[in-house]
Amino acid sequence: MARVLMVVQHPVRDYEAWRVEYDKAQPIRDRHGVTDAAVFRNADDPNEITGLHWFSSVDSAHAFANDPDLRDAMAKAGVVGPPRIEINVEA
Numbered sequence: 001m002a003r004v005l006m007v008v009q010h011p012v013r014d015y016e017a018w019r020v021e022y023d024k025a026q027p028i029r030d031r032h033g034v035t036d037a038a039v040f041r042n043a044d045d046p047n048e049i050t051g052l053h054w055f056s057s058v059d060s061a062h063a064f065a066n067d068p069d070l071r072d073a074m075a076k077a078g079v080v081g082p083p084r085i086e087i088n089v090e091a
Contacts, residue, residue: 001057003054003056004088005055006087006088007088008049008051009049009050009083010082010084012048012049012078012079013079014078015049017078021078022073024073025077029064032061035055062087065085
């Protein structure tokens with residue numbers, strides 16, 4: 001079974017505040033079967049975040065992306081622009 005990688009990029013108001021809320025949102029990631037995750041900060045703009053989340057299926061990735069709890073968590077965390085989301089299947 002091919003792994004699925006979701007890449008999410010978005011700006012945040014303040015990385016440190018965002019990170020606290022991101023960590024609190026672990027139950028949402030668990031509920032949707034995120035098998036691994038990593039967070040990167042843009043080298044030129046530390047408030048520009050790239051999140052990598054691995055799933056076992058495309059359906060799980062889509063369910064995660066469309067979860068209203070995730071949107072609420074992102075708003076609470078201080079995401080200040082619409083996220084760019086890509087879902088990729090391992091070749």
